[in-house]
Amino acid sequence: MRSRAAVALALATLALIALPGPALADPPPPTRAPVVVAAMGDSLTDARGSGGKYLALLRTRCPMSRFDNYGVGGQMVNQMRSRFGELFAPGKPAYTHVIVFGGVNDLYSDLTAGRTPAKIERDLRLMYDEAHRHGAKVVAVTVAPWGGFTRYFNASRGAATLEVNRWIFAQRDAGEVDVVVDAYKLLSCGDPTTLCPSYMPPNKDGLHFGDEGHKRLAQALFAQVFSSCT
Numbered sequence: 001m002r003s004r005a006a007v008a009l010a011l012a013t014l015a016l017i018a019l020p021g022p023a024l025a026d027p028p029p030p031t032r033a034p035v036v037v038a039a040m041g042d043s044l045t046d047a048r049g050s051g052g053k054y055l056a057l058l059r060t061r062c063p064m065s066r067f068d069n070y071g072v073g074g075q076m077v078n079q080m081r082s083r084f085g086e087l088f089a090p091g092k093p094a095y096t097h098v099i100v101f102g103g104v105n106d107l108y109s110d111l112t113a114g115r116t117p118a119k120i121e122r123d124l125r126l127m128y129d130e131a132h133r134h135g136a137k138v139v140a141v142t143v144a145p146w147g148g149f150t151r152y153f154n155a156s157r158g159a160a161t162l163e164v165n166r167w168i169f170a171q172r173d174a175g176e177v178d179v180v181v182d183a184y185k186l187l188s189c190g191d192p193t194t195l196c197p198s199y200m201p202p203n204k205d206g207l208h209f210g211d212e213g214h215k216r217l218a219q220a221l222f223a224q225v226f227s228s229c230t
Contacts, residue, residue, distance in 0.1 A: 045071025053214035062229035147193030148206020
């Protein structure tokens with residue numbers, strides 16, 4: 001038979017367990033603030049053609065923020081790197097984020113310009129590093145699917161595209177970039193190497209995505225990076 005002392009101790013323990021603890025507070029909402037963003041890219045970003053609409057859509061979601069477009073159609077990432085210093089020249093704003101979205105022009109210039117995945121990765125890495133040195137967060141966008149660009153796409157270049165995109169994800173895992181937005185997966189459906197048909201119009205070349213593709217990319221950038229912007 002248990003002693004009275006043991007019974008009393010057991011009852012006291014049960015009473016303590018039954019006491020309600022302090023209510024857990026909800027986590028504070030993320031601090032909302034304007035962002036100042038530079039986007040480095042090629043024709044998919046260049047607003048002088050049909051590109052850059054993803055930035056225009058982000059401006060509507062973040063009306064107090066700034067999204068500067070440094071896209072130049074046709075450029076390879078070594079050419080982007082050569083002008084990357086423009087982002088941090090005197091008189092430029094202090095960018096909070098830099099989007100780097102390029103590589104497809106390099107991938108189909110493997111024979112004409114000797115652009116290999118290693119060279120693409122080196123030039124991307126130099127841009128990532130420079131953005132970080134200036135205190136900006138790096139948003140790396142993978143090469144979008146371009147298998148429908150049949151004039152230049154082939155199996156070897158498709159494999160090189162996957163190699164570069166894997167490398168971009170590895171930079172995130174190594175802490176060399178802050179966020180990766182996977183345009184390759186976002187903009188495909190069915191065949192992962194080609195743009196989803198609904199994302200192409202009004203373009204038809206299999207490389208340049210249209211309004212719906214830009215909307216999809218803008219949604220992903222907002223959700224992953226800029227949801228607390230003003």
